[in-house]
Structures are given as structure tokens and as C-alpha cells.
Amino acid sequence: MGNYVLALDQGTTSSRAILFDREQNIVGMAQKEFTQFYPKEGWVEHDPMEIYSSQYAVMMEVIAQSGVDVREISAIGITNQRETTILWDKSTGRPVYNAIVWQCRRTADIIDDLGARGLSGYIREATGLVPDAYFSGTKIKWILDHVEGARERAERGEILFGTVDSWLIWKLTGGAVHVTDYTNASRTMIYNIRTLDWDRKLLDALDIPRAMLPEVRGCSEIYGYAAVQGVRIPIAGIAGDQQAALFGQCCFAPGEAKNTYGTGCFLLMNTGGTPCVSENGLLTTIAIGLNGKVQYALEGSVFVGGAVIQWIRDEMRFINESRDAEYYARKVPDTGGVYLVPAFTGLGAPHWDMYARGCIVGITRGTRREHIIRAAQESIAYQSYDLVKAMERDTGIALAELNVDGGASRDRFLMQFQADILGKRVCRPMIRETTALGAAYLAGLATGVWKDLDELKKLWSCDIRFDPDMEEPTRQRLLSGWRKAVGRSLDWAEH
Numbered sequence: 001m002g003n004y005v006l007a008l009d010q011g012t013t014s015s016r017a018i019l020f021d022r023e024q025n026i027v028g029m030a031q032k033e034f035t036q037f038y039p040k041e042g043w044v045e046h047d048p049m050e051i052y053s054s055q056y057a058v059m060m061e062v063i064a065q066s067g068v069d070v071r072e073i074s075a076i077g078i079t080n081q082r083e084t085t086i087l088w089d090k091s092t093g094r095p096v097y098n099a100i101v102w103q104c105r106r107t108a109d110i111i112d113d114l115g116a117r118g119l120s121g122y123i124r125e126a127t128g129l130v131p132d133a134y135f136s137g138t139k140i141k142w143i144l145d146h147v148e149g150a151r152e153r154a155e156r157g158e159i160l161f162g163t164v165d166s167w168l169i170w171k172l173t174g175g176a177v178h179v180t181d182y183t184n185a186s187r188t189m190i191y192n193i194r195t196l197d198w199d200r201k202l203l204d205a206l207d208i209p210r211a212m213l214p215e216v217r218g219c220s221e222i223y224g225y226a227a228v229q230g231v232r233i234p235i236a237g238i239a240g241d242q243q244a245a246l247f248g249q250c251c252f253a254p255g256e257a258k259n260t261y262g263t264g265c266f267l268l269m270n271t272g273g274t275p276c277v278s279e280n281g282l283l284t285t286i287a288i289g290l291n292g293k294v295q296y297a298l299e300g301s302v303f304v305g306g307a308v309i310q311w312i313r314d315e316m317r318f319i320n321e322s323r324d325a326e327y328y329a330r331k332v333p334d335t336g337g338v339y340l341v342p343a344f345t346g347l348g349a350p351h352w353d354m355y356a357r358g359c360i361v362g363i364t365r366g367t368r369r370e371h372i373i374r375a376a377q378e379s380i381a382y383q384s385y386d387l388v389k390a391m392e393r394d395t396g397i398a399l400a401e402l403n404v405d406g407g408a409s410r411d412r413f414l415m416q417f418q419a420d421i422l423g424k425r426v427c428r429p430m431i432r433e434t435t436a437l438g439a440a441y442l443a444g445l446a447t448g449v450w451k452d453l454d455e456l457k458k459l460w461s462c463d464i465r466f467d468p469d470m471e472e473p474t475r476q477r478l479l480s481g482w483r484k485a486v487g488r489s490l491d492w493a494e495h
């Protein structure tokens with residue numbers, strides 16, 4: 001058995017590969033951004049071939065760069081942007097359409113139609129999800145409806161569906177394996193999280209043939225082998241990226257939670273072996289499936305988190321690099337009363353408004369670029385605040401502190417503001433790449449690199465703590481402004 005585990009982390013904006021050793025040290029890391037397509041207002045697509053080629057390139061790069069002999073790599077773990085939907089031709093391995101990305105709003109009317117047919121309650125009950133264009137189900141239907149002959153071919157099993165994990169495994173195994181795991185299946189809106197099977201009623205409602213669906217497996221087992229430099233490496237772990245981060249933060253027990261600041265923000269709490277139903281706009285989802293048993297989680301999903309910094313950088317051109325946001329935010333003592341609500345693709349939890357759109361309010365003659373940059377950063381923390389409060393109301397558990405990770409968690413201004421606005425300590429772990437670490441854990445557990453969860457927990461440690469330092473009246477005043485600003489963005493787009 002080798003001494004290394006390779007994690008492939010296929011995110012919304014980039015593909016990453018990270019090589020870990022047994023002591024959980026990062027031995028090598030490679031990352032590649034890939035193209036985002038916005039063919040129409042509110043639509044978001046990726047090229048599945050570019051997803052695969054960028055992921056394959058970083059995998060090879062990290063191996064070459066680390067100098068590790070491939071025979072020393074025990075296993076590959078896969079983690080991925082969730083819900084993003086890919087359909088491909090089984091015989092050629094070619095996608096039949098671009099990947100429809102989780103953020104894409106094009107299927108909002110299909111959701112409205114399901115609601116009109118009285119299925120909203122059933123969707124919540126069976127899948128744990130709030131009916132929304134976010135999830136894969138309506139995206140599959142859209143492709144089947146719009147690509148000529150696709151439904152008939154899917155019925156014959158000639159066209160396959162997969163989330164990004166399935167797609168990567170299919171490609172890496174040379175078309176031999178068509179699987180997904182419980183966590184990714186739980187994000188499709190066609191998977192029943194209680195019976196642990198694809199849901200017949202929802203498949204019928206969306207006219208999705210069962211023959212095109214992958215087999216759903218546990219998160220830590222050998223699914224197949226990838227041939228790398230002539231060596232067969234087992235692919236032995238799969239989890240959607242948010243669940244992988246929860247696992248990578250060692251939130252193995254009920255009540256343990258983390259918040260990830262990536263493209264979006266995702267707060268997940270492990271709720272144990274029975275699904276916990278939210279009354280505050282959170283999702284019930286599968287946290288992990290190990291040894292034939294699943295654990296559930298409550299999740300708050302915010303669509304635009306770190307992505308608002310990219311928008312400030314790429315569309316507004318206020319900054320050159322994401323890390324400059326912190327510098328400019330600190331140049332002003334506050335936002336001067338400005339709020340930015342980044343409802344660019346609607347609002348997720350706790351509002352679930354597909355027709356909300358972004359707004360900047362409170363602008364005066366004195367508003368400067370710095371104020372807007374700071375308002376953008378603060379919006380990430382306010383949205384996360386709303387998630388924490390919803391979760392505390394649902395579970396009756398007051399979080400003692402917030403465990404954080406993800407690309408935007410390196411922004412110290414943001415982390416301090418998060419602690420201030422929450423009135424809670426924020427704790428950032430030594431390894432911020434917890435998503436990849438979670439995938440590595442799953443693959444390493446399946447192949448004997450690590451013995452059990454206790455061994456993993458022993459090696460985990462918090463690196464930096466941010467303690468709250470804001471007067472209560474200020475906190476309340478800022479939060480009340482945020483609530484007013486959110487009100488302005490709701491139900492904006494025509495429908």
C-alpha cells in the first residue's frame with residue numbers, strides 16, 4: 001500500500017488536484033480555471049470536455065511536480081461542484097449538450113409547473129429539497145426536451161446522465177463505470193433520501209428515463225480504476241464538495257457544522273441518522289454514506305458568496321486580484337450605508353426566490369469604489385449570518401463557534417467581519433483545503449491508508465481564530481439595514 005492519496009476537487013470555477021501524505025500534509029497541488037459560459041441572462045454552462053481536460057491536466061501536473069512515484073498513490077478521491085448536470089452518449093463518451101451549472105436559472109418555469117401540479121410538498125418530503133432550478137432534475141428534463149431524439153435514446157440507455165463525479169469517473173475508467181454516491185444523488189431532486197432510491201413519482205413527473213441514471217453507491221469504497229502512467233489506481237471515494245468539506249472538517253458527529261466560502265457559501269450541520277426537516281428554508285440532504293448507513297445534514301446554500309468578489313474584479317473591474325478586495329475594504333471604516341445584495345442568480349436559503357436579482361442600495365454622493373467593494377465582502381458574511389440563524393432555529397442548537405474553509409476564507413477582513421456580525425468566534429483550520437481533504441479521507445479509509453475516524457480526528461487542528469469585536473448596537477443597526485436591502489432585491493425579475 002502506498003503512502004499518498006490523491007484528491008480531485010472539481011469546483012465551479014476551477015479544477016484542483018491535491019496530493020496528501022498519510023500525515024495529511026499537502027505534498028503537491030495544481031489548479032486550473034476553466035471557461036464559464038453565460039449564453040443568456042441567468043444561464044450558466046460549462047464545457048464537460050473542458051471540465052475533464054482541466055481535471056486530468058492538474059492530476060498529471062501534481063504527480064509530475066511532486067516527484068511521487070504513481071505506485072505510491074494508494075487511491076483517488078473525487079469531490080465536485082454538485083447538481084451540475086451532464087448528459088453524454090454512452091458509445092462515444094461525448095456530451096450531448098454543455099453542462100448546465102447549478103447556478104443556472106433556465107428551468108425556473110419547470111419548477112413553477114411542478115408547483116402548479118401540486119408536487120412541491122412531495123418534493124420536500126421525498127428529496128429533502130426546496131423545489132428550485134438549482135437542482136439537477138429540471139436540468140435533465142431541459143436537455144431531454146431540447147436535444148432532438150435525446151429522450152428516446154435515453155430510454156434505450158444510449159444516453160447517460162451524471163453529476164460531475166459520475167462524468168469524471170466514467171472518463172477516468174474509460175467508460176467502464178457509471179456510478180454516483182449518496183451525497184451527489186441527494187442533490188438531484190429525483191432521489192428519495194428516505195428510501196435511498198431514485199424516486200419513481202418524480203422521474204415520471206419530469207419524464208426522465210431510469211435507464212440513464214447512475215448506480216448510487218457509498219462514499220468510501222472502490223468503484224473502479226484509473227490508469228495513470230500504466231498503473232491502475234483505485235478510485236475509492238466520492239462526495240459532493242460541501243459534504244466532503246463537512247467530512248474534511250471532521251464533523252462526524254451530530255451537531256457539528258462548517259461553513260465553506262467558495263463560489264457560493266454552504267453551511268452544513270451533521271444531524272445524524274434521521275433526516276431533520278427545516279422550517280426555516282434549509283435543505284435536508286445526505287451528509288455521508290459509510291458502510292451501508294447514511295447520515296443526514298441540514299444545509300443552507302447561498303448561490304453567490306466568493307463569486308461576488310469575482311464580479312467586482314471581472315465585471316466591475318474595481319480590483320485586479322481577488323485578494324485586493326481586503327485591502328480596499330480596510331481603507332474605509334464602513335460601507336457608508338451601502339449594501340450590496342448579490343442575488344445575481346436569485347436567492348437560495350433562507351429566501352428561495354428564483355426571481356430575486358442583485359441590487360446596490362444606500363448610495364449617496366459620497367459613495368466610493370471602496371464602499372462598494374466593502375459592501376460586496378460584507379454581503380458574504382450577512383448571507384452566512386442568515387444561514388446560521390436559520391440553522392440555530394431549526395435545530396435548537398446554538399453554535400459555539402463557526403468552522404470555516406474555502407477560497408474566500410483566506411480573506412481576513414471577511415473572517416473578522418463574519419465573527420463580528422455573528423457575535424461568535426470563527427475558526428479556520430490548518431488545512432483550508434478541507435473539501436479535497438474530505439475526499440482524500442474517504443478514499444484513504446477505503447484503502448486502509450487511515451484506519452478509522454478517530455485516527456483522522458487526531459490529526460485535525462484549528463489554525464486561526466477570529467474573535468468577535470463589535471458593539472451590540474452597531475451589530476443590530478447593520479443587520480437591520482441588511483434585512484431592508486434584501487427586501488429590495490426580492491421578486492425582481494419578470495415571470
Ligand SMILES: Nc1ncnc2c1ncn2[C@@H]1O[C@H](COP(=O)(O)OP(=O)(O)O)[C@@H](O)[C@H]1O
Binds near residue numbers: 012407411
Ligand atoms: N483573497 C480572496 N479574497 C476574497 N475572495 C477570494 C479570495 N481568493 C479567492 N476568493 C474567492 O473565492 C472563490 C473561490 O474559492 P474556491 O474555494 O476555490 O471556490 P470553488 O470551489 O467554488 O471554485 C472565488 O469566488 C473567489 O472570488
Ligand SMILES: O=P(O)(O)OC[C@H](O)CO
Binds near residue numbers: 011080242
Ligand atoms: O464549486 P463550489 O465550491 O462553489 O461548490 C458548489 C456547490 O457544490 C453547489 O451546490
